[in-house]
Amino acid sequence: YRTVDPYRDTHVIDARGPRTNQAIVGVLSLAAFLLQWDWLVALVALQLIVGLVLGRRFCLPCRLWFDVLQPRLGEGRIEDARLPRFANVIGAIFLTASFALLLAGFATIGWALALIVAALALLAASTGLCVGCEMYMIIARVRGIAVDRHPAV
Numbered sequence: 001y002r003t004v005d006p007y008r009d010t011h012v013i014d015a016r017g018p019r020t021n022q023a024i025v026g027v028l029s030l031a032a033f034l035l036q037w038d039w040l041v042a043l044v045a046l047q048l049i050v051g052l053v054l055g056r057r058f059c060l061p062c063r064l065w066f067d068v069l070q071p072r073l074g075e076g077r078i079e080d081a082r083l084p085r086f087a088n089v090i091g092a093i094f095l096t097a098s099f100a101l102l103l104a105g106f107a108t109i110g111w112a113l114a115l116i117v118a119a120l121a122l123l124a125a126s127t128g129l130c131v132g133c134e135m136y137m138i139i140a141r142v143r144g145i146a147v148d149r150h151p152a153v
Contacts, residue, residue, distance in 0.1 A: 001074075001075070002070075002075050003075060003078060004075075004078055006056060006062075006066040006070070007055070007056055007057055007066070010055060010056060010081060011080070011081055011082075012078050012079065012080060012081050013078070013079060013080075013081040013084060014065070014066075014070060014075050014076045014077070014078060015076045015077040015078070015079045016065075016070075016073075016076040016077075017062065017065045017066065017070070017076075017084075018084035018087070018124070018130070019124065019125045019128070020061050020062075020064055020065040020069065020125075021051075021059070021061040021062060021065070021084075021088070022121040022122070022124040022125035022130070023061075023121070023122070023125035024060075024061045024064075025044055025048065025061070025091060025117065025118075025121040026117075026118050026119075026120075026121030026122035026124075026125055027118075027122070028040060028043075028044045029041065029044055029095065029114050029115070029117045029118035029121065030115070030118040030122070032044070032114060033111050033114055033115055033118065038099060038102040038103070038110070041095055041098050041099045041102065041110075041114050042095075042099040044095055045092055045095035045096045045098075045099055047059070047060060047061075048088050048091055048092035048095065049092050049096075051088065052085065052088055052089060052092060080147055082136060082147070083130065083132075083133035083136045083137065083147070084130065084132075084133060086132055086133070086135070086136040087124070087130050087131070087132025087133050087135075087136070088132075089132075090132045090135070091117050091120075091121065091132065094113045094114075094116060094117045095113070095114065095117055097110075097113055098110045098111070098113035098114040098117070101113065120132070
């Protein structure tokens, strides 16, 4: 039983949902480095961008969580979706820059950016500590934006 619709109520998210995305982004970014497949960095960046621009219906890890895993595991705690969305923006920026640097011949810095994304995404997926989400919280506090008082949370 769901209390919110994952594709209509996009201002909130099941707190466990982003972990699926983080795990996939982390594993694929790490695999790209280990296999030296710069095209995979571009593919992961593109998937993040597509999900951010077109919404959860077009985000493959989101579909995996909401359509396959969540119905079997049940809905978790509902929280503000702005935090993981911000983290995805940061990941997309880093991976896009990584791919551009790889194409330009700056392999060391390009792979370093991809590995930063891999490490932070895998940290978030395994522990729940989302550095991008924490960055959003700090910026929100400085700007006076209430994060913990979302009407649907």
